[in-house]
Amino acid sequence: MIRTRFAPSPTGFLHIGSARTALFCWAFAQKNKGAFILRIEDTDIERSTQESVDSIINAMDWLGLTYDEGPYYQTKRMSRYKEVLEQLLMNDKAYYCYCTKEELDLMREEQKAKGLKPKYDRRCFNSKTLKSGINPVIRFKNPDTGSVIWHDLVKGKIDISNSELDDLIIARSDGTPTYNFCVVIDDLDMQITHVVRGDDHVNNTPRQINLFYALGAEVPIYAHLPMILREDGKKMSKRTDSVSVMQYKDMGILPEALLNYLARLCWGHGNDEVFSIEQFVKWFELDKISSSPAKFDIKKLYWVNKEHIQKKPNQKLADLVFKSFHKKNIIIDDMQKLIEIINSIKLRVDNLNSLVQECSYFYQYVEANELEKSQYLTSETISILNKFAINISSLENWSIEAIKVFIKEFCENNNIKMPQLGMPLRLKLCGTIKAPAIDMIIYFLGKSEVLRRLKV
């Protein structure tokens, strides 16, 4: 059975790049009827927080990336790590190292000065027994000849010489195990068949494979996904970009749209741009992922989002708008009417916030700003509006079509062009000139509300 895992470290929110990794792990497991496992890599106790765990889970929940097992926490598996640590020590696959940080720093500086790559020089390699007084770290005896080769599902064959690798620390001086070691034990114990992760881990892979070998274990299949970069080709940063998944929720992006957009980065299915998650799962193949990094294009995300909004049932959109209004203490009593409004205006929007904004004209009176008022509400247009108010108050047939005809005739009878009436009318009714079709606004507002707003 196929088993994949998503293994974030809880040192912040769910990053947009991690979300894509999670999506691919999840989709691959789904497609193959395997299991998708969530594992929290919290061995760095200093930086890990419960809030981060919660926010990551919350974001995955919003995206709909459900996991079959977990969350497992590395901090709860310490005894198992210690056990394997002992085993490696016993089998002469690891050794104690008494070097201090200062010593190591000095060693690296000397190496750099000589133009060499910094690498542990194995000065403690033969220290078999414990020395008293100093708490040693445990280092893994990495092979020093030959090379590590694996066939990455995304990158193809990768061959890294063991001479590039040094004896990595697998346990700190306080006895706690380190990342590269825990990952291997976890992937082994959790019987992970496919390790799908960001390609910033490519350099860790040969070390981890050597650990698998030392434990006599089968090495999983690897797939390293290219990074998602900022539009200028740099790494996405917290300060300047929206890197948290939940920020996209706040921006009015639909989860299915974000997933769709993310899926199209480094992966594609012919000319298909807009598709459902179900469809994606059916099409998805790990080995069809391209190996070059992609830049994040917010404009295309909005376009994909717009397409998904158009596809989403009006009832569902209405529920979302309802919730948003509810937060602002605007209560909607007639859901059917809201659904009709949404149906008439949704083509205008590419995000949920705009949808709420466009709906709000019908539920909340907003006065126009002074600049626009002075521009559009002249004594001439005000007298037109007054006349319009009087005339429409006697309109009997209240339908969009009838209102449309009424407006047309009003303009003809008074010898004015449509914008002369439309612009000030929009401003009075919606507080903005960038409003939907005027006949529709009037229809949904209702006669009394139209007259009320015209009088203000």
Next chain:
RNA sequence: ACUGCCUUAGUCAAGAGGUUAAGACGAUAGAUUUUCAAUCUAUAAGUACGGGUUCGAGUCCCGUAGGCAGUACCA
């Protein structure tokens, strides 16, 4: 500095040695319109650079440049 990965229009991308290098987003122009939007039509824009192999290279090989990552008692 070393090692690994990457490089097709502004962006995402198709391309399996063989027409004139798809498609999408965006941009620009025009049409339409009741403002904004939407819609329709059209246009511009690309194989990083230099060699080689070949009858033929975006595709294979070598080199160069640029980008990214790692070289932690972080993950």
